[in-house]
Amino acid sequence: xxxxxxxxxxxxxxxxxxxxxxxxxxxxxxxxxxxxxxxxxxxxxxxxxxxxxxxxxxxxxxxxxxxxxxxxxxxxxxxxxxxxxxxxxxxxxxxxxxxxxxxxxxxxxxxxxxxxxxxxxxxxxxxxxxxxxxxxxxxxxxxxxxxxxxxxxxxxxxxxxxxxxxxxxxxxxxxxxxxxxxxxxxxxxxxxxxxxxxxxxxxxxxxxxxxxxxxxxxxxxxxxxxxxxxxxxxxxxxxxxxxxxxxxxxxxxxxxxxxxxxxxxxxxxxxxxxxxxxxxxxxxxxxxxxxxxxxxxxxxxxxxxxxxxxxxxxxxxxxxxxxxxxxxxxxxxxxxxxxxxxxxxxxxxxxxxxxxxxxxxxxxxxxxxxxxxxxxxxxxxxxxxxxxxxxxxx
Numbered sequence: 317x318x319x320x321x322x323x324x325x326x327x328x329x330x331x332x333x334x335x336x337x338x339x340x341x342x343x344x345x346x347x348x349x350x351x352x353x354x355x356x357x358x359x360x361x362x363x364x365x366x367x368x369x370x371x372x373x374x375x376x377x378x379x380x381x382x383x384x385x386x387x388x389x390x391x392x393x394x395x396x397x398x399x400x401x402x403x404x405x406x407x408x409x410x411x412x413x414x415x416x417x418x419x420x421x422x423x424x425x426x427x428x429x430x431x432x433x434x435x436x437x438x439x440x441x442x443x444x445x446x447x448x449x450x451x452x453x454x455x456x457x458x459x460x461x462x463x464x465x466x467x468x469x470x471x472x473x474x475x476x477x478x479x480x481x482x483x484x485x486x487x488x489x490x491x492x493x494x495x496x497x498x499x500x501x502x503x504x505x506x507x508x509x510x511x512x513x514x515x516x517x518x519x520x521x522x523x524x525x526x527x528x529x530x531x532x533x534x535x536x537x538x539x540x541x542x543x544x545x546x547x548x549x550x551x552x553x554x555x556x557x558x559x560x561x562x563x564x565x566x567x568x569x570x571x572x573x574x575x576x577x578x579x580x581x582x583x584x585x586x587x588x589x590x591x592x593x594x595x596x597x598x599x600x601x602x603x604x605x606x607x608x609x610x611x612x613x614x615x616x617x618x619x620x621x622x623x624x625x626x627x628x629x630x631x632x633x634x635x636x637x638x639x640x641x642x643x644x645x646x647x648x649x650x651x652x653x654x655x656x657x658x659x660x661x662x663x664x665x666x667x668x669x670x671x672x673x674x675x676x677x678x679x680x681x682x683x684x685x686x687x688x689x690x691x692x693x694x695x696x697x698x699x700x701x702x703x704x705x706x707x708x709x710x
Contacts, residue, residue, distance in 0.1 A: 317492065320483040320708045322359060325456055327368040329424055333454035334359060334485065335471050335703075337461035337687060338374035338392045345386070347395045351674075352463075355687050357399060359460045359485040360427065364400070367424040371454055372396075373410065373433050373471050374461065381437030393429045404429055410436055411449035419453055433471040444477075446470045451478025459703055460485025463666065463688035468702035476706040484707055487687065492704070494684045495695055498663050503628030504530060507660075509620070509651065511536030512634030512668065515559045521633065524697040526569050531576040531627075533620050535612050535636035535647060542567070542579050543609075548601050551585065552608040578623060582613030584637065584644060591641040611637025612647035621654040630655055633665030633693060639672045649676045656681035665692040 336356040341348045363370045377387040393406040405428040407415045415430055433439045438446030447470040457479040464472045476482035508525045510518055515538040534542055537554040544550050545563035570577035580600055585607040586593035597613045636647035655662045656678045664670050664682050667689020673679050686692040
């Protein structure tokens with residue numbers, strides 16, 4: 317870490333503004349998954365123990381720069397209060413008189429949660445005025461929201477210019493060190509598994525990984541574009557026709573580099589995009605009109621599992637099929653099981669892959685599950701994370 321970490325700054329008695337990722341799922345005003353709150357606890361507890369005044373901020377959902385009552389952070393404050401076993405002060409504004417007054421009354425060890433940062437139109441624009449108002453609330457800024465590090469927003473990047481010191485929290489430090497080790501110095505064979513709906517979302521990461529990995533396994537809706545690139549019909553499957561030539565190029569690039577680019581040999585097709593659709597397994601050259609591929613088939617899973625078995629380091633980003641529907645979750649679940657059974661270092665790149673691993677009940681079998689899908693993708697490509705760049709160097 318060439319950036320200042322939490323332990324490089326003296327926080328005793330200071331107002332410490334921490335950007336956390338409390339963008340949690342809500343149902344009827346109740347938090348349905350508190351994983352992200354849990355992930356922030358090491359940093360929050362450390363600051364409490366070090367006698368800091370802890371001021372937290374986060375976005376929640378997409379309110380579009382205006383106040384949406386159903387996206388207030390009150391339910392999150394309640395969950396956090398229960399976990400910390402102490403009261404959490406919650407303000408109804410993010411900046412201005414109310415937060416300033418609440419902060420002026422704080423004692424050391426107190427925890428305060430500001431309102432949803434995205435209620436302010438200046439947040440996503442990284443507006444200097446909003447960033448300055450945030451900075452005026454604190455002496456020290458700590459970013460611990462890995463899931464938002466690939467975005468240069470006022471609360472993730474801009475605010476760092478308006479405080480005395482800006483450092484990285486324990487969660488981001490752990491993410492960068494664990495994934496950095498895997499990407500920069502992986503145990504060989506190094507295998508990457510890339511899935512998800514579209515090739516266009518993953519072009520950068522596929523190109524970057526072809527330079528580094530021994531094998532690249534492709535699944536999900538994006539596999540259809542590679543199937544078409546091999547000259548096969550894809551029926552009614554999701555297909556990016558304008559990316560077929562690119563898929564051909566990627567196949568050639570992998571071959572030139574001696575990378576084993578493994579593609580599905582069979583798929584589970586359905587006559588409708590529905591949980592109860594009629595479905596069957598067919599070889600990739602047997603997808604008929606009126607049918608769509610929604611998962612990889614058993615032969616593909618067997619091939620992929622054999623490659624996974626040999627690996628020392630495995631990176632996984634993107635499911636193998638429509639894992640939200642049980643009939644099309646087998647490929648994803650079985651690949652997750654293969655990772656769990658392997659002796660490799662297994663890194664799950666956040667987002668849907670993390671959700672799939674949790675749904676399969678295998679989260680404790682993985683070496684590291686990232687808290688940020690988009691951020692980990694950007695990191696795997698070797699691109700800078702703007703919110704980390706904004707922090708002070710050691």
